[in-house]
Amino acid sequence: MSANKAARIGEEVWKTRIDKVNAELVTLTYGSIVAQLCKDYEGDYIEVNKQLEKMGYNIGLRLIEDFLAKTNMGKCINFKETAETISKIGFKVFLNITPTVTNWTTDGKQFSLTFEENPLADFVELPDDGRAQNELWYSNLLCGVLRGSLEMVQMQVDAHFVSDVLRGNEVTEMRVTLIRTIDDELPPGED
Amino acid sequence: MTIYSFYIFDRHCECIYIKQWHQQDKFRPTSSAGPSGTDSPASLTGDGKRSSAGSTLLRSNDTNPSRPGGRLSVQDDAKLIFGVVFSLRNMVRKLSGPEDSFISYRTGAYKLHYYETPTNLKFVLLTDVKMNNLRVVLHQIYVNLYVEFVVKNPLSPVEHHGGEGVAVELFEMGLDGFIRTIQD
Numbered sequence: 001m002s003a004n005k006a007a008r009i010g011e012e013v014w015k016t017r018i019d020k021v022n023a024e025l026v027t028l029t030y031g032s033i034v035a036q037l038c039k040d041y042e043g044d045y046i047e048v049n050k051q052l053e054k055m056g057y058n059i060g061l062r063l064i065e066d067f068l069a070k071t072n073m074g075k076c077i078n079f080k081e082t083a084e085t086i087s088k089i090g091f092k093v094f095l096n097i098t099p100t101v102t103n104w105t106t107d108g109k110q111f112s113l114t115f116e117e118n119p120l121a122d123f124v125e126l127p128d129d130g131r132a133q134n135e136l137w138y139s140n141l142l143c144g145v146l147r148g149s150l151e152m153v154q155m156q157v158d159a160h161f162v163s164d165v166l167r168g169n170e171v172t173e174m175r176v177t178l179i180r181t182i183d184d185e186l187p188p189g190e191d
Numbered sequence: 192m193t194i195y196s197f198y199i200f201d202r203h204c205e206c207i208y209i210k211q212w213h214q215q216d217k218f219r220p221t222s223s224a225g226p227s228g229t230d231s232p233a234s235l236t237g238d239g240k241r242s243s244a245g246s247t248l249l250r251s252n253d254t255n256p257s258r259p260g261g262r263l264s265v266q267d268d269a270k271l272i273f274g275v276v277f278s279l280r281n282m283v284r285k286l287s288g289p290e291d292s293f294i295s296y297r298t299g300a301y302k303l304h305y306y307e308t309p310t311n312l313k314f315v316l317l318t319d320v321k322m323n324n325l326r327v328v329l330h331q332i333y334v335n336l337y338v339e340f341v342v343k344n345p346l347s348p349v350e351h352h353g354g355e356g357v358a359v360e361l362f363e364m365g366l367d368g369f370i371r372t373i374q375d
């Protein structure tokens with residue numbers, strides 16, 4: 001499946017089959033979740049990253065079913081197609097953004113998503129305590145969502161941010177690595 | 192046009208939902224007794240499915256007292272059906288590539304319709320032989336009922352060990368209504 005076709009499907013599904021909510025509602029809700037986590041963990045941003053990833057993971061486990069139901073997608077042939085599908089259909093239908101797929105490694109198992117826009121991070125400034133800028137990955141929920149949803153379609157991946165405009169980097173970039181393909185489980189033997 | 196039963200299997204090969212609309216005497220001509228001609232929905236309850244107790248033929252359990260005529264219990268039926276679709280699906284894939292999946296098969300007495308999602312959920316419907324292909328119906332059950340009422344139900348767990356969280360009222364009612372529209 002070509003990138004163009006993916007873009008077309010994404011556009012089509014987003015226009016016809018998706019209930020929309022106010023973007024600011026999403027931004028503010030997500031913001032208050034992160035703020036609350038920072039409070040709960042008393043500024044332990046490493047732990048906040050972890051919790052966000054975990055929340056995302058649990059979202060991903062369910063979101064994939066909704067994604068499949070709405071888009072009627074079948075299995076991707078290879079990881080390249082998966083990347084295009086994530087960017088042009090997945091992010092499109094749920095967040096109305098299409099992060100760019102770049103920086104493929106030659107073995108085709110690792111790519112980057114760069115976000116020109118990120119609705120989760122609108123209006124956000126990281127706390128000015130000298131640590132958040134270096135430790136907090138504000139949108140880490142998204143990494144978890146990818147990990148959870150891909151796990152359900154038999155791909156174990158690692159996803160993490162490597163840069164974020166909120167930290168003063170030039171781009172927001174997420175690195176996604178395919179670790180392995182999960183085999184079908186076999187039924188328990190009759191013994 | 193009759194629909195006999197409906198099964199869902201999850202990615203751990205576990206049967207997470209069973210529904211039967213008619214006693215299946217019709218496609219097991221050897222069995223004689225049993226209350227016939229009535230709608231008797233039998234839903235899955237948790238116990239006894241994962242336990243590996245002895246021969247399938249001799250097993251009976253509380254949820255389904257042994258039936259006359261050597262009939263299998265509902266759970267054992269489910270196990271056999273899983274075995275059939277699992278093997279068929281793997282064979283089909285070996286023969287014609289991983290993209291392919293089998294859609295249905297027919298015997299002299301019943302027809303089995305199959306739909307599998309990319310997340311390895313398997314939906315199975317048993318009907319009489321005259322029924323048209325119901326793959327679309329299974330897909331609709333997944334999209335409009337399973338995803339809406341089971342996956343999106345915040346109180347339902349992600350994994351459905353022992354069928355937990357699947358047989359919610361909205362899903363049951365939706366399924367029953369939907370199947371009725373096909374039978375008529």
